Amino acid sequence: MAYSAKVMEHFQNPRNVGEIENPDGVGEIGNPVCGDIMKLYIRVKDDRVVDAKFKTFGCGAAIATSSMITELVKNKTLEEAEKISRQSVAEALDGLPANKMHCSNLAADALHKAIEDYKNRKKKNE
Amino acid sequence: MAYSAKVMEHFQNPRNVGEIENPDGVGEIGNPVCGDIMKLYIRVKDDRVVDAKFKTFGCGAAIATSSMITELVKNKTLEEAEKISRQSVAEALDGLPANKMHCSNLAADALHKAIEDYKNRKKKNE
Amino acid sequence: MERKIYLDHNATTPVHPEVLEAMLPFYQEGFGNASSIHSFGREAKVALEESREKVARFLNADPLEIYFTSGGTESDNLAVKGVAWANKKKGNHIITSQIEHHAVLESCKFLEKEGYEITYLPVDRYGLVDHDELKKSIKKETVLVSIMHANNEMGIIQPIAELAGLAKEKGVYFHTDAVQSTGKMKIDVNELNVDMLSLSAHKFYGPKGVGALYIRRGVRLTPLAHGGHHEKSRRAGTENVPGIVGLAKALEIVHSDMQKEERRLKSLTETFFKKVTERIPDVFLNGHPVLRIPNTLNLSFKGVEGESIILNLDLKGIGVASGSACTSGTLEPSHVLSAMGVPGDLAQSSLRFSFGRSNSIDDVDYVVQLLPEIISKLRAMSPIYQK
Amino acid sequence: MERKIYLDHNATTPVHPEVLEAMLPFYQEGFGNASSIHSFGREAKVALEESREKVARFLNADPLEIYFTSGGTESDNLAVKGVAWANKKKGNHIITSQIEHHAVLESCKFLEKEGYEITYLPVDRYGLVDHDELKKSIKKETVLVSIMHANNEMGIIQPIAELAGLAKEKGVYFHTDAVQSTGKMKIDVNELNVDMLSLSAHKFYGPKGVGALYIRRGVRLTPLAHGGHHEKSRRAGTENVPGIVGLAKALEIVHSDMQKEERRLKSLTETFFKKVTERIPDVFLNGHPVLRIPNTLNLSFKGVEGESIILNLDLKGIGVASGSACTSGTLEPSHVLSAMGVPGDLAQSSLRFSFGRSNSIDDVDYVVQLLPEIISKLRAMSPIYQK
Ligand SMILES: Cc1ncc(COP(=O)(O)O)c(C=O)c1O
Ligand SMILES: Cc1ncc(COP(=O)(O)O)c(C=O)c1O
Secondary structure, three states: OOOOHHHHHHHHOOOOEOOOOOOOEEEEEEOOOOOOEEEEEEEEEOOEEEEEEEEEEOOHHHHHHHHHHHHHHOOOEHHHHHOOOHHHHHHHOOOOOHHHHHHHHHHHHHHHHHHHHHHHHHHHHO | OOOOHHHHHHHHOOOOEOOOOOOOEEEEEEOOOOOOEEEEEEEEEOOEEEEEEEEEEOOHHHHHHHHHHHHHHOOOEHHHHHOOOHHHHHHHOOOOOHHHHHHHHHHHHHHHHHHHHHHHHHHHHO | OOOOEEOEOOOOOOOOHHHHHHHOHHHHOOOOOOOOOOHHHHHHHHHHHHHHHHHHHHHOOOHHHEEEEOOHHHHHHHHHHHHHHHOOOOOOEEEEEOOOOHHHHHHHHHHHHOOOEEEEEOEOOOOOEOHHHHHHHOOOOEEEEEOOOEOOOOOEEOOHHHHHHHHHHOOOEEEEEOOOOEOOEOOOHHHHOOOEEEEEHHHHOOOOOOEEEEEOOOOOOOOOOOOOOHHHHOOOOOOOHHHHHHHHHHHHHHHHOHHHHHHHHHHHHHHHHHHHHHHOOOEEEOOOOOOEOOOEEEEEEOOOOHHHHHHHHHHOOEEOEEOOHHHHOOOOOOHHHHHOOOOHHHHHOEEEEEOOOOOOHHHHHHHHHHHHHHHHHHHHOOOOOOO | OOOOEEOEOOOOOOOOHHHHHHHOHHHHOOOOOOOOOOHHHHHHHHHHHHHHHHHHHHHOOOHHHEEEEOOHHHHHHHHHHHHHHHOOOOOOEEEEEOOOOHHHHHHHHHHHHOOOEEEEEOEOOOOOEOHHHHHHHOOOOEEEEEOOOEOOOOOEEOOHHHHHHHHHHOOOEEEEEOOOOEOOEOOOHHHHOOOEEEEEHHHHOOOOOOEEEEEOOOOOOOOOOOOOOHHHHOOOOOOOHHHHHHHHHHHHHHHHOHHHHHHHHHHHHHHHHHHHHHHOOOEEEOOOOOOEOOOEEEEEEOOOOHHHHHHHHHHOOEEOEEOOHHHHOOOOOOHHHHHOOOOHHHHHOEEEEEOOOOOOHHHHHHHHHHHHHHHHHHHHOOOOOOO
16 A cells, blocks of 8 residues: 555645534535545535535545545535546545545545535525 | 485495305395385305395485395304394494385395295205 | 654564574575485475474474474464364364454355354453353364464453363364464463464564464374475475574574563553553553553554554654554454454554564653654544544 | 585575575565555565566566465465365366476375366376377366476476467466476466466575466466465465565576576586486486476486485585485385386486586586496496496
């Protein structure tokens, strides 16, 4: 197992760690494969993700993908954000070791859940 | 496999190699276990082995035991000669490696055959 | 140069300088094949048999009972499969524990597919196999009990002599995987009362790729590797003479100061544990608190996943191991922690510190100084940790 | 010092100085366990994978198809038993030859006891397996053909590509034991058309206790050693990194001047044969006169038993091997000579001279000078030799 320099950089200096108070959407996901847990918070304004934060219990790859996805999603429209896939996170990190690909699922899945959560809340408020 | 110094000494300088012309007894034996072949010649006078010679196709142990038995048997009475056993040859050589014990059979068996041959000839001549 | 601290001696150890020195003459000068009858071969053979005698002496065994292999895994496979195959007529039942090394567990699983019945004994929360459970499990068809001496992940020591006694009473062979205990404590095959015992050189400052299996006289066992008449036809293959010489030398070295080194390591690990728990809250020791080899500490850092700690320590030049799913390759957290009933998140949070000859109290201080910051940084990131 | 001449390179070889130099950094500095994720482990892992790539390159294979083992014997066992076990559903028939190394033959005998059917193909008087015999023997139940590349006793080379083609046509796996050819001639798994190929480092100036098995992608095979996830779960056990690095380096070295060395050895053996037969009557070459590896001569000295020649040469510091019953440990003369139909006494009289890097034309001259006296002394002692 060898992580790319990009993975290690994000692992060492993760962006956007923390929680958003009164978030517009939250996605929490536990990885059934390896037990990792991620919580992703988003702030949405005018159908655009203006802020994202995360908390992750997981391995190097899990932390790096969490950090990367918060960067990727910021200032994206919801439509654009929904298109961020497992693959795009891994690619943005210059790849992940084969046996860590499952960790990149975590971040993308958490994001999609957070967007879904935002939409559900919005629907309720309508 | 490690031969004793005595085995190596007899192997390097085998005593009594050769044939006896018009011998009084000859014992030839092939070792069914490993294919070695030995031919032992004796000269008998007044029921005493006065000379012994051998020819051997065989390994180090086979050659050393051949040499040793010709030494052991010389000047022994026939009665004494018959008592020379596989064990006594091996002992006289300070032992043989476990996987070579079968080779010490060769020499003792050839000697006993030679004595038998001598006795048979004598009987015939009587 | 960056400071490097190795705290993973249960994974492997550096070769001791004197071990390497003992090995070197057999690469180029005494390189002969120990089966050859010429002088080149005899020189190798002498070294081989002297090594066998040495190993026998340190285990209180007979040289005829020592068989050299390519390592702990092969020794374990040979013991488990070898006995199973050779004793088919007697029965097809094997007893082992849930916390064995994969070399034993996977051998058992292979045999299971071949039609053998395997009992995997549970352990208590300290990692100990229950005496009565073993007793209940032995039946007419049982041909082998295999229970490890010291566990590689936790360091827990099983009461082998007692467990082996139960097997012996019923006329069942007993094997112990002593890969982690050999070199760290006294090993006496008669005191342990075992029929077979596995060891691996690279766990005690010997070279990788060489190990041994002690096989008590009279044990029926089918070889794993068939071929020439090496190792009394029980393990074919040209003997790895430099490796075997290295194994024996390493055993000699660890025996030369074993009690002193045991005490030293015990004190290091105790100091480490004391300081870590003083400075970091919510740290738990896994495994039995007392029945353990002197060098190993398995700790769970609540709320933080193991690999993420390893990577942070690695960035500081410190090498440790974890039983977390994300480093195991199997994607399941430590089967040992699971068997002990440790909850999933704490199992994911476990780290193994295994000390050795290269470590001093300075290393303890250095790591203890860095660790709190790493843990609190990671806990701040954790969705499941609440102060 | 007494002069020493080693003419037993088929038994084993000294480790090349550059090989040892390549290995040394991995005993004490780069000693990590290749499975560990910290820097100590990663360094070992890099060395491991670079070695795998090197080996793959020299065999014209993919690195994913190279599996490291503890030697030729293990590679052979893994190939033969591994394929047999994994393909039970397809069939239980294996084809091999009567002149294989014991590692293959005894693996087959073990499988025979387990209920497999084995065909041992005969060879002609030159030691060659017959193409048509193989063709006739393949049947629906056949799962594996295992025929060696170069024979260790005779040096005969089988036409593997052709034989393997027959197996391939019928969808049967083909394994070749290339332990004796690797390092002595070009090995290309695709030209040879094989699915599996065994090699052993100590036969080509690498260390003892390490080998490899090439396994073509897609071959179904059950492991011999179960345990951790090493070698893609096909061969468990902590990787012997120094040994593996040494294996790869040795392969690199033998490849660097292979054609030159082939020519040199061929000329040495030819000169040797010519001079011996000029000076000593009744000497016969065993095995095919042309289809042979360049370094090996198997000669029968009529009327004289092999071990007795070896011992005499040994007393002069010269190391050679024989296939005589009295040195084989089995108490049966060479199964290879028997299969070739060589009569018992000539089989007992055979000697193997295997040249290598350490030998020069001076060695040839020295041995050729001593040999006539030894042979005539022994012949004078022989009851079966008539001039
Ligand atoms: C308890 C135990 N058994 C067996 C083994 C296997 O030993 P090796 O890796 O030398 O094959 C190990 C180490 O990996 C171990 O810790
Ligand atoms: C043809 C052949 N196959 C297999 C082997 C076994 O190799 P190793 O002794 O390295 O296990 C040898 C040498 O002993 C050999 O010559």
